[in-house]
Amino acid sequence: xxxxxxxxxxxxxxxxxxxxxLLEVTGETARLGIEAPPGxxxxxxxxxxxxxxxxxxxxTSSEEAVRLLKxxxxxxxxxxxxxxxKER
Amino acid sequence: MESAAVCEQISSRHEGVTVSFPWxxxxxxxxxxxxxxxxxxxxxxxxxxxxxxxxxxxxxxxxAVFREYEFDLSEEVAGQLKITxxxxxxxxxxxxxxxxxxxxxxxxxxxxxxxxxxxxxxxxVLHDSGYSLRQPLFPNTEAKGE
Numbered sequence: 001x002x003x004x005x006x007x008x009x010x011x012x013x014x015x016x017x018x019x020x021x022l023l024e025v026t027g028e029t030a031r032l033g034i035e036a037p038p039g040x041x042x043x044x045x046x047x048x049x050x051x052x053x054x055x056x057x058x059x060t061s062s063e064e065a066v067r068l069l070k071x072x073x074x075x076x077x078x079x080x081x082x083x084x085x086k087e088r
Numbered sequence: 089m090e091s092a093a094v095c096e097q098i099s100s101r102h103e104g105v106t107v108s109f110p111w112x113x114x115x116x117x118x119x120x121x122x123x124x125x126x127x128x129x130x131x132x133x134x135x136x137x138x139x140x141x142x143x144x145x146x147x148x149x150x151x152a153v154f155r156e157y158e159f160d161l162s163e164e165v166a167g168q169l170k171i172t173x174x175x176x177x178x179x180x181x182x183x184x185x186x187x188x189x190x191x192x193x194x195x196x197x198x199x200x201x202x203x204x205x206x207x208x209x210x211x212x213v214l215h216d217s218g219y220s221l222r223q224p225l226f227p228n229t230e231a232k233g234e
Contacts, residue, residue: 052115058184
């Protein structure tokens, strides 16, 4: 891992068009500003990892999906959805 | 966001619709998926890899289950998906049934936004929206395995 020391207000450049600024340091928290081209999405790492985990954890077979839906729908689930609507 | 009519468009196509995800889906390895309706008449869909059809993810029309769900589509994403009018937009959320159907959760924080005319889609993260990655679909139902 490349390690760089930066002072408040200084920045680094990644590739041709991504710039990361160190805006503020308070205790153990650093505030970063990121300039990136459209299409480059910036995430907090823990959110990105949670999303990856959620997507891969949701994988199932279509047979299983059909089985679950047929088992629970329509009568049961109509009722559940109806109850849900009432709650909200 | 008007989504029901667009979801009906998907439902009307028995063989499913093939949708491009040029930005992929985090944690998954494909960029082309087929959206089908596993059980007609319900707000549930199924997203399977166009090139690896054996696995996929169950989807739900979030507006059918959470009437108050709403978010603003950023201009950036609307541009990326070539969305020019609301009628082109379908929104579906992934459903996780790994803990059983009764405990199923929907990913409301990262809905899949589809331009149903251009067949372009992206999983959009609603940063700081307060919506959950694992919103229980049936919060009043006691979990009983399935």
